[in-house]
Amino acid sequence: MLDETLLDDGDLLAAADRDGALRVLATAGAQVRAALAAEHDLARVAADGRPRSVLVAGLGGSAVVGEVVAALAGEHSSVPVQRRRGGPLPGWVGPLDLVVAVSMSGRAPEPLRIAAEAGRRGARLVSVCRDGSPLAEVTRRTRGTLLAVPREPVPGAPPPGSRTGLWSLLAPVLLACAAADVLEVDTGELDAAARRLDEEAEACRPSSEAFVNPAKTLALELDGTVPVVLSDGDAAAGAAARAVSMLAVTARVPAVRGTLPDDAGDVVALFDGAFRPAADDVFADPFEDGPARPTLRLLLLADRRSEHRAAADRAGPVLEVAQHAGVRVSELAAEPGRPVERLAQLVARTDFAATYLALGSGLDPTRSPHLADLREVWAERGSGEAPR
Numbered sequence: 001m002l003d004e005t006l007l008d009d010g011d012l013l014a015a016a017d018r019d020g021a022l023r024v025l026a027t028a029g030a031q032v033r034a035a036l037a038a039e040h041d042l043a044r045v046a047a048d049g050r051p052r053s054v055l056v057a058g059l060g061g062s063a064v065v066g067e068v069v070a071a072l073a074g075e076h077s078s079v080p081v082q083r084r085r086g087g088p089l090p091g092w093v094g095p096l097d098l099v100v101a102v103s104m105s106g107r108a109p110e111p112l113r114i115a116a117e118a119g120r121r122g123a124r125l126v127s128v129c130r131d132g133s134p135l136a137e138v139t140r141r142t143r144g145t146l147l148a149v150p151r152e153p154v155p156g157a158p159p160p161g162s163r164t165g166l167w168s169l170l171a172p173v174l175l176a177c178a179a180a181d182v183l184e185v186d187t188g189e190l191d192a193a194a195r196r197l198d199e200e201a202e203a204c205r206p207s208s209e210a211f212v213n214p215a216k217t218l219a220l221e222l223d224g225t226v227p228v229v230l231s232d233g234d235a236a237a238g239a240a241a242r243a244v245s246m247l248a249v250t251a252r253v254p255a256v257r258g259t260l261p262d263d264a265g266d267v268v269a270l271f272d273g274a275f276r277p278a279a280d281d282v283f284a285d286p287f288e289d290g291p292a293r294p295t296l297r298l299l300l301l302a303d304r305r306s307e308h309r310a311a312a313d314r315a316g317p318v319l320e321v322a323q324h325a326g327v328r329v330s331e332l333a334a335e336p337g338r339p340v341e342r343l344a345q346l347v348a349r350t351d352f353a354a355t356y357l358a359l360g361s362g363l364d365p366t367r368s369p370h371l372a373d374l375r376e377v378w379a380e381r382g383s384g385e386a387p388r
Helices: 010-016 021-025 028-037 043-047 060-073 109-121 134-141 166-179 187-203 214-222 234-249 264-272 315-325 339-360 369-380
Strands: 054-058 081-084 098-102 124-129 145-148 225-232 256-259 295-302 328-333
Touching (some): 021 339, 028 166, 028 339, 043 166, 054 060, 054 109, 060 081, 060 166, 060 234, 060 339, 098 166, 109 124, 109 134, 124 134, 134 145, 166 187, 166 339, 187 214, 214 295, 214 328, 214 339, 225 234, 225 315, 234 339, 264 295, 264 315, 328 339
Parallel strands (some): 054 081, 054 098, 124 145
16 A cells, blocks of 8 residues: 555655655756757758658667657657667668667667667667767668767766666657658757756655645556556657656556557456446455455546546547546646647656656655566576666
8 A cells, every 4th residue: 555654755755765766857957958968969960851761769768768759749740750679680670761769778688789779770769868878889880870978967866877867868868860851840849848847847846745736646546457558649649658657667667558449448348357346335445355456447547638528529438437437536647738848747647656656655666676686686697787
């Protein structure tokens, strides 16, 4: 059970959050501004014109960058955008295609191998990583474009990892895709997204009590549940990918996701499965009967606040079925704005919620012993750096 006392005590939260995950999440807006202020050489990306296709390669916490870019491209982009976590570079990639390799450390094996192979095939290569890393060296050697990530984008704040530093990775990738005429994103939209991230950091700050803190409220709603994250809209789809990743790795909560309207049937089919809502029993004794089993919680992420309220929209029927089935729903809709602004609001809210859920459950949001074991096994087998 979530410790509500801890959530309402800023000092206890600070003590539990040993690596400062909440502080780093609060720097998301500053991460975007640092990327905008960096002297990235995007002229070569723009000079080569629009590519035939884009492949974004990332592993672990960096992998969600590809998910977000593909979601933002949506069905309206004339250039197909694919994401890849591992495996060999697809055979269709050649000189007409753009490969974007993303790794905060620049040491993740899969993006490194994909970048090297892209260079050998003469594909256009853009890498987002720390300078001086193996990925940076491969990029220079193959005459690609390096968009370096600063080690400390916010002086005085803990350095971000691949999970907490999402915007240090995502913002340069969005700039590169805009320069390649793949996405319609400009510096004004990213600056507005940075302001939206700042607003969410203020609303979700640790010193704010749970009843007025939207992220703490969401954490309490998700406690003891199996979340089903359903997205309505392209920006919401990117946020859903991030939410499922953060719930799994940060809060250790298994979650699944789907998009409207494609996955509506799969989602409502879960409502009478093993995690269906249990009938209320006023005589239930948690000490004799044990804790209640987890039940489904539908988390609806919507691109716009006004859209999912209408009865005729795509989410309306799913919400109606959920109500009849007794499935509880948490709804999060972005305020009006351009796509990256809406994405920023949804991502920030669920990032903070997942971190509060971890801390309130007595978990370290930045350290998983089993993930550490996986890294050790990978290293012993010579597989390189494990996901983070």
